[in-house]
Amino acid sequence: MTEAMTHNIENRDEFNVEINGTVGKPLIDDPKFTTRNVDVHYGDKQAIFGVDLDVGKNEVLAMIGPSGCGKSTYLRCLNRMNDTIPICKVTGDFKLDGEDIYAKNQDPVLLRSRVGIVFQKPNPFPKSIYDNVAYGARLHGLTSNRAELDDLVEKSLIRAGLFKEVKDDLHKPGTGLSGGQQQRLCIARTIAVDPEVILMDEPTSALDPIATALIEELMIELSGKYTIAIVTHSMQQAARVSSRTAYFHMGKLVEVNDTDSVFTNPEHQLTENYITGRFG
Amino acid sequence: MSTHNTDKIKAKLKKRYAKERRFRAYGIASLAISFLFLLTLMVNIFSTGLPAFQQSYIKLDIHIDAEVLGVTKASDREALFSANYSKLVKGTLKEMFPDAKTRKEKRARNKLVSNSASYDLRDHVIENPELIGTTQSFWFLAKDDVDVYMKGKIDRNLPEDDRRIKDFQLTWIDQLQEEGRLEKRFNTTFFTSGDSREPEQAGIKGALIGSLLTMLVTMALSFPIGVLAAVYLEEFAPQNNRWVDIIEININNLAAVPSIVFGLLGLAVFIALFGVPRSAPLVGGLVLTLMTLPTIIIASRAAIKSVPPSIREAALGLGASKVQTTFGHVVPLAMPGILTGSIIGMAQALGETAPLLMIGMVAFVADVPQGILDPATVMPVQIYLWSDSPERAFTERTSAAIMVLLAFLVVMNFIAVMLRKKFERKW
Ligand SMILES: Nc1ncnc2c1ncn2[C@@H]1O[C@H](COP(=O)(O)OP(=O)(O)OP(=O)(O)O)[C@@H](O)[C@H]1O
Ligand SMILES: [Mg+2]
Numbered sequence: 001m002t003e004a005m006t007h008n009i010e011n012r013d014e015f016n017v018e019i020n021g022t023v024g025k026p027l028i029d030d031p032k033f034t035t036r037n038v039d040v041h042y043g044d045k046q047a048i049f050g051v052d053l054d055v056g057k058n059e060v061l062a063m064i065g066p067s068g069c070g071k072s073t074y075l076r077c078l079n080r081m082n083d084t085i086p087i088c089k090v091t092g093d094f095k096l097d098g099e100d101i102y103a104k105n106q107d108p109v110l111l112r113s114r115v116g117i118v119f120q121k122p123n124p125f126p127k128s129i130y131d132n133v134a135y136g137a138r139l140h141g142l143t144s145n146r147a148e149l150d151d152l153v154e155k156s157l158i159r160a161g162l163f164k165e166v167k168d169d170l171h172k173p174g175t176g177l178s179g180g181q182q183q184r185l186c187i188a189r190t191i192a193v194d195p196e197v198i199l200m201d202e203p204t205s206a207l208d209p210i211a212t213a214l215i216e217e218l219m220i221e222l223s224g225k226y227t228i229a230i231v232t233h234s235m236q237q238a239a240r241v242s243s244r245t246a247y248f249h250m251g252k253l254v255e256v257n258d259t260d261s262v263f264t265n266p267e268h269q270l271t272e273n274y275i276t277g278r279f280g
Numbered sequence: 281m282s283t284h285n286t287d288k289i290k291a292k293l294k295k296r297y298a299k300e301r302r303f304r305a306y307g308i309a310s311l312a313i314s315f316l317f318l319l320t321l322m323v324n325i326f327s328t329g330l331p332a333f334q335q336s337y338i339k340l341d342i343h344i345d346a347e348v349l350g351v352t353k354a355s356d357r358e359a360l361f362s363a364n365y366s367k368l369v370k371g372t373l374k375e376m377f378p379d380a381k382t383r384k385e386k387r388a389r390n391k392l393v394s395n396s397a398s399y400d401l402r403d404h405v406i407e408n409p410e411l412i413g414t415t416q417s418f419w420f421l422a423k424d425d426v427d428v429y430m431k432g433k434i435d436r437n438l439p440e441d442d443r444r445i446k447d448f449q450l451t452w453i454d455q456l457q458e459e460g461r462l463e464k465r466f467n468t469t470f471f472t473s474g475d476s477r478e479p480e481q482a483g484i485k486g487a488l489i490g491s492l493l494t495m496l497v498t499m500a501l502s503f504p505i506g507v508l509a510a511v512y513l514e515e516f517a518p519q520n521n522r523w524v525d526i527i528e529i530n531i532n533n534l535a536a537v538p539s540i541v542f543g544l545l546g547l548a549v550f551i552a553l554f555g556v557p558r559s560a561p562l563v564g565g566l567v568l569t570l571m572t573l574p575t576i577i578i579a580s581r582a583a584i585k586s587v588p589p590s591i592r593e594a595a596l597g598l599g600a601s602k603v604q605t606t607f608g609h610v611v612p613l614a615m616p617g618i619l620t621g622s623i624i625g626m627a628q629a630l631g632e633t634a635p636l637l638m639i640g641m642v643a644f645v646a647d648v649p650q651g652i653l654d655p656a657t658v659m660p661v662q663i664y665l666w667s668d669s670p671e672r673a674f675t676e677r678t679s680a681a682i683m684v685l686l687a688f689l690v691v692m693n694f695i696a697v698m699l700r701k702k703f704e705r706k707w
Contacts, residue, residue: 125594
């Protein structure tokens, strides 16, 4: 154990392997999202370096990589959540269905109703479970009467695998749920708006294996209808749910390939090092 | 099983517990000391102030003589209004106490009842002109010296030269008491009239309404302006902008500016430049708004800052706009903190005197203000004015006014706590 660890630390200089472009197939035919030459700066510090990546229609794309490599930063570019961080500067070409999402006339509010996001830390509103799920629908006027809204809330909770546990407590505060329940509540809240794309930033990092399995099942089920991009630290999870996997390293996109081939036959040395657990 | 370390830890543990006990003792001691100070203050204020809630009244049987009044027709309101009622009162007193000989004694006799007696009599006669020609009993306010004596604050065993009530006055008072014509009653005057030069006629109502109106102006201006300024600075203002930085520094500096400076500013700007009436609750409220704003802004900003960013992200991520996020989530969650800050600011404003002196709210105002443009004074200024008055009877009124001010404060705090409870939510 100790020996292996020392070995790992000695291998840290592999961080310095020069990364020249992305290997594999980051670009695909008929994509939902296309992103080109993405650079992101936090103040003077650059967090993403020239990433080109496509996200396919109705696919689950997994993003893996060591902590701090820029996965969350990249993900948050896709629905302009980074706009809310004053020091964060995003440049590059982002197209959703061929439409520039950073265009001057693009409304980030509309964009975020099309591209939903689930955060790493569950963040329900300090309101009732019902109001949490109904929030987006009310905001965008998605339902015309109470019965429709009730229906939408119930359906969303069922799909997020939470309904059975909370059906009698819909008017109790969402913050009173356990961490895993809260995360599923957040997922229900996101899918209630019926976005075209769902971004998930380590959605199961706070969950037990049972809740994790539930959410993974949900992702697989949703992938038929939605496009999903997920950041995860669990390679098993990436292998279970995703069809393509992108490996980030120090702000650069190192390798993108079909999930099977990334895990069985990585092309890049850094990817191999990471998935064999030699660092990261 | 236990190693030699256990003994060391045990030895140390004793010391640690001793230290903890010592700290608890310090805490309790300081608590006790502050409680003692508070208690002393309260006992002092209450023991001095409570008698002010009672007032002595004297019963006089007055023959409402049309001849003395000099009115011929009872229906002539004009004549009834300007008639000489004090002559009636003085005449009645003369009949009751004919033994007054010297000028000094005669003057003292006329000063048994307050000079408000003739006004009370006038009002009553104008209301009921049919009473002219009859004899009626009236309870009049006793003069402050009589009242002070009735409350046991003048020792009749002192040598005559050392007391304000002389021997001949004592015999009259004794006679009045024997006849059941001198009584202490609940002091409604204190709550129903404005300030007066005569202690027995002086009341807190003018200052109370003045304070209330001033506070309303202050709150109506400083709360929305302060909260919106804080919201803008925290949520919307561009970061690292020179102008925003300058504004921030200035707000923080304003919080430390002595309050009298705001009074000068109010005098120069609101009164001299904009022509807002002097001494009015409007200008008082404006000045206190200036003073309260920094407190509210700083407290509100701290409260807004403490709302977890994850809540903003949650709302924005669902497609809420910036304004919807701010007013739908951030401000309600920050509300308890905002209210706490605001109530501290308002409580400070309520107790403020210095800036109000500059804008003329220290003037003698006998009338109860009817609106925010009427001349008015506020309670702390009233307290200051009374505490500065030489008459003995004002001492107890000063303390009583402090009690009313404290009650005002308690009510204000209570409302704030209720509001805060309403907004408080669990995470
Ligand atoms: N709000 C921020 N302000 C400044 N720097 C930031 C901010 N957020 C992220 N960074 C920097 O950007 C880099 C990438 O961060 P990011 O959160 O995208 O990493 P990550 O891959 O999601 O890591 P993890 O797996 O730990 O979540 C890091 O070096 C981080 O220090
Ligand atoms: Mg992250």
